[in-house]
Each structure stands twice: as C-alpha cells, then as structure tokens.
Amino acid sequence: MAYAKLASLPPEFGLYSSFVGVAIYWLSATSHVISAGPVAVFSSLLSVILEHALPQLPEYADTPWIIAGCLSVVLGCIVMAIGLFRIGFIVDFIPLPAIAAFMTGSALNIAMGQIPTLMGNNTADGYNTRAATYLVFGNFFKYIKHCDLNAAIGLTALFMLYAVRWGCGYASRRWPQHKKTFFFINTLRSGFVILLYTLISFLVNRNHHDDPKFSILKTIPRGFQHMGVPVVNSRILSAVAAKLPSAIIVLVIEHISIAKSFARLSNYTIDPNQELIAIGLTNIFGPFFGGYPATGSFSRTAIKAKAGVRTPLAGVVTAIIVVIAIYALPPVFYYISNAALAAVIIHAVGDLISSPKSIKMFWKVSPCEFVIFWIGVLVSVFASIDNGIYASVAASAALLLFRIAKAHGRFVGVVKVYNTPTLRPVDANEPDSDTRNVFVPLDRSNGVNPAVQPREPHAGVFIYRLNEGYLYPNAVHFTDHMVREIKVKTRPAVINPYGSLGERPWNDPGPRHKSESDIDPTLPVLRAIILDFSGVSNVDVTSLQNLIDVRKQLDRYADAHIAWHFVGVKSPWARRGLLASGFGSENGVVKSLFTVTNVGVSQEKDDVKPGSRDEEFSVDTQPEDKLGMTSMDTMVLPLLSIDCPYFHIDMDEAVRSVELELGLK
DSSP: OHHHHHTTSOTHHHHHHHHHHHHHGGGSOSOSSOEEEOOHHHHHHHHHHHHHHGGGOGGGTTOHHHHHHHHHHHHHHHHHHHHHTTOGGGGGGSOHHHHHHHHHHHHHHHHHHHHHHHHTOTTSTTOOTTSOHHHHHHHHHHTGGGOOHHHHHHHHHHHHHHHHHHHHHHHHHHOGGGHHHHHHHHHTHHHHHHHHHHHHHHHHHTTOSSSOSSOBOOOOOSSOTTOSOOOOOHHHHHHHGGGHHHHHHHHHHHHHHHHHHHHHHTTOOOOHHHHHHHHHHHHHHGGGGTOOOOEEEHHHHHHHHHHTOOSTTHHHHHHHHHHHHHHHOHHHHTTOBHHHHHHHHHHHHGGGSOOHHHHHHHHHHOHHHHHHHHHHHHHHHHTOHHHHHHHHHHHHHHHHHHHHHTOOOEEEEEEEEEOOSSSSOOOTTSTTOOEEEEEEETTOTTSOOTTOOOBOOSTTEEEEEOOSOOOTTTHHHHHHHHHHHHHHHSOOSSSOTTSSGGGSOTTOOSOSSOOGGGSOTTSOOOOEEEEEOTTOOOOOHHHHHHHHHHHHHHHHHHTSOOEEEEEOOOOHHHHHHHHHTTOSOOSSOOOOOOEEEEEESSOOOTTOOOOSSOEETTOOSSOGGGTTSOGGGEEEEESSOTTOTTEESSHHHHHHHHHHHHTOO
C-alpha cells in the first residue's frame, strides 16, 4: 500500500499488484525465491510517468490506474517478447556502476519525496513533492513551519525501525545460535511498527473520523473493486511512449539483478530469458485484477530465502494471505498513519543507496566508472529518475566504445623461464628443470619484473599482440601504432618507394630529395610480422580491409613480400575472414613448421603414461616405448590444418616457423 501511494495511486492497488505478482509469476519462473510485486523504484518512476501523461489525458485525472494498467500490459508484452526472442543478454550491457547510480539516485529521490509526508508539511500550499529532488529538499525548509503532529508519528516510527534493525543485528552477533530468530524479528519490524502506530491511530482518531488528529489512509475498499479488461488505446500509448525505455530498463534490470544475486547465494542458476517471460506474463495479466507494473522485490525475496522456501509454489501461499488481507482487513487499514507509511518507505529505500565502501571500490577499480556513477546520481537528483537512467547508461556505452576504439596492442619479446619452489639459480640442463619460453610485452606493462629484460625477436621480425577484439572501431588505432613503431625500428628497403618524385604522396613528411645519408644503415629491413590473435574473438570487413591496406603499405616499404604469421586464431569466423582476405596461406613453396601429435588408433595399454606436451615436427616428447603402443598403433596428425602454414597453435611454433622460413637461428 505504501508503494501504491508512492506511485500516486490509491493504496488498494498495491494489494492488487502484490496478489497478482505472487499468484502468476511462479507459474513460469526459474527462481523459487523471487517475490514479484510492487517495488519502490518502479513505483516512484510510475509516479513520474503519470505526472507526465495526465496533462495529455485529462479524462483520466480521477482514474490514473487506467493509465498504469495500460502501461503494465505494454511493458509485459515488450519484456515477454525480449524473453521469447532470447535477447535477454542485452541486460548485461548495463554495468554495475550504472545500476548502482540509478538505484542510489532513485532512493534519494524517493526518500526526499517522503520526508514532507513524514513531517506533515506536504499539504502546504505550493509545495510540490513530485518536483526534482533538490527542489523538494529546498522547499522543505521553506515550508517547515507547516509541520504538525505527523512529525512526531513519522520520526518516532523511523527511529524505531532503525533501532530494531540495529538491535537485531547486535543480538545476532552476540548470540549467534539464535541468529535465525533475530533475523525474522528484524524482517517483521516494518509490520510491527505499522501495527503499533495503527493501534495508536485508532485510539487517537476513533472519535474523529471526519477530522483525524494526523493524516491516515481512511477508507480502503474491500475485495477486488477494479477487476476488468484493461484499457489500451493509442492516446494512452502516445502519452507514455517517451517514458517506455526507462520503464523497461528499470523493470528488467531490477528483476534480473535480484534473481542473479539470489541464484548465486543459493547455488543454483536461472534462465534470464525465462525470467523475463515470467515477469512479462505477470504484468500482462496484472491489470485484469487491478494491478500496476510489478517486478522482483529484494526485501520480500530475502525473507522467502531465509524462510527456507524450496519451490515456487510458495507464491500460492503468499497469494492466499494477500487475498485474506484484501477481503478481511480493510477496516483495520483505515487507521494506518501516512507518516508511519512514509517512515517505512524511507527506511526501505535507504538500503538501495550504495555504501561508501562500494563507491570507494568503484574509484579503486575504475575511476571512469566512478565518474559515471556520480553522473547518474546527480542527474537523478537535479533532473529526474528516468534522465538519470539515460545519463548513466549513455555514459557507460560511451566509455565502452572509447575503450574498444582506443585499445592498445603491445610488441612482445621472449623470456626463458622455469618453475622452481625456491629462488635459487637452476641449471637449464638439469633433469628436473622445466624451461619454457614466455612472451611478454617489451615495455613490461603487464606487471613483469622491471629487472627482467625480454629478448626482442630477430632483427626485422616483430611480434605484435592485440589485447582486444579486432573490429572497425579500433582497427586503425591498432595498425597505426604497429606501423609507426615498425618504421621507427627499421629502415626502408629503397630510398624512394614511389618511383618518380611526382608519385610521392603530398603528405609524405620526408625530405623532398632523399639520399642514403637520410637512412640509418644500422637498422634492419622489415622481414616478417607475427600477430598474436589469442585475445581476438572476432573480426569484421572493415578491420580486415585495414589489415590488407597495411600489408600493401609494408610490402612497398620493405620492397618485398612480407610474411604475416597469426597465432591463436580461435574464432572460426576470424579464421574464415583472414583466409578470405589472403592471409594464412601463400602460393608457392613455403618452409613452415607444424605442431603434431601422436594419435592412437587402437586401445592404449594399461601402463600408458601420457606425454608431457605435444610434439613439433614429429619429434617425440617421450620415448616411443613409454607410450604403451607400437608404431603400428599410432599415427602423426597436425593440430592445425597444413593448408594454412601461417596459422600457428602457439607463439613458439610461429617464431620457429619464421626462423625456418628466413633461415635464421
């Protein structure tokens, strides 16, 4: 009922939504503990939507629940369609700082909007509690002289809520054997406070029905008074269309984030698409019973989880209890204090505000996302909740694109290492020493000990590692960096690769007339390039065309056909794209190296001990008699296709292949 008032709807609509949420959601859900129903953040957003739509729909000024019902049906259809088409993964595009920003901003907005009701000055002429948060805060002090007896009710109720929570938390730590008992006492604090102040209200106002001493709910209709087919027409849709994106984001994000959180805590998995279908069905059928949009509730879900709920059928039990309340308790609801309800709302949304510890973690992990968090919060406070959502999501998307576009590649070198339980020097020729090559950035930017100097590849050979996907936003950034460094460390094979002076590009920064003295003879000529694609999941047409252009540019620079080797091409689409672009295989005789392994064609003997590693060029890593099979039982197979000699399984193979092809040692 408190959330319904927060949504600018009569209190009974909160009961209707609570019933529909638990009665329908469980039928198709994958989480057994989620409790669907009205929630604070969406209720506050619904209030904003109604405030935006009612001036365009004056005929619904006295029946705003019709607009809420239409919105619920539309949101339900959209969310269910997202689930049916299996595109629920779009939720993952909204990062945690953006979610935390709009939750924190919403909590501040809701709490500030309820303080006037808590203090009793919300009825002052000219005080708009639906304005931007900073305006509500400023006007509160302007109208503070209008505070009345409601302040005593609200402040003491709020104090009691926090006192009970603190006391139960302390008692749980002091007497851990009774932790579960104190947990349930803590979860019942809101109901206890409402009952206590309802009793006080009854004793004070039972003889003052027409003029109560402080604000109360008054008449709550018994039963489902607003059942029927929801009204869905083009006028309502056009009035709420501008707010639909923010409503969808809040509805989906709040539900999926809660479902995933409790799934991790309870060690089970959920299907996000199925969850969206379930919440979509809930919102489609909700308005038939008088409900407004519902989604997963964190507090009610936590209670169900702690209560030991094991199946979704618990929703039926909850629905029965809500129906009993709808039909049997309306006379009791009459005396509920509005100030006490405001205290419950403020207390509930206080947990949605990100803790200083979480905000500090944002700063430590990613200062950019720390800024995004505050952008979302400030826009929510100084504008509106929906604008705060848009701002944080847009800023997060911009940061993602910037990170992709400005991804950095690294030139790498080789370091010979071995594993040892001590820091004593080990002779690589010792039988127990296991030496191997690792390839690390030459600038040691990945945390390698600064005292370790990686050995650069052979003169004229470069190994370049791409640390992100190679796509059109970052293709030029990658290749420009690579070409620039290659030209710094090598010399052109010919002085004027353009032929005549007239063929030289107008933007060539070199001197007009080049000579041998302009070139450092100690620098090598470019001979081969090895690209580490182990961090690349996909490529596209634009990026591959850029790679083709760079190959032509470097071929002209070296006055030769440069060999391009690729390591760790994982995606079949990336492999296909590279082959279609002329990479990976070459015409003519190619001296290359292949990684092969022995594969048994008959059952191995019981005393077989597997080899320690694969073999290169059919050189066994273990003597054949230790393999537990005869030579007739094995055959040598390459790990990768021999039709693509420039695709390599690891960096060692690529380097040795270049050495073999160029005659290096």
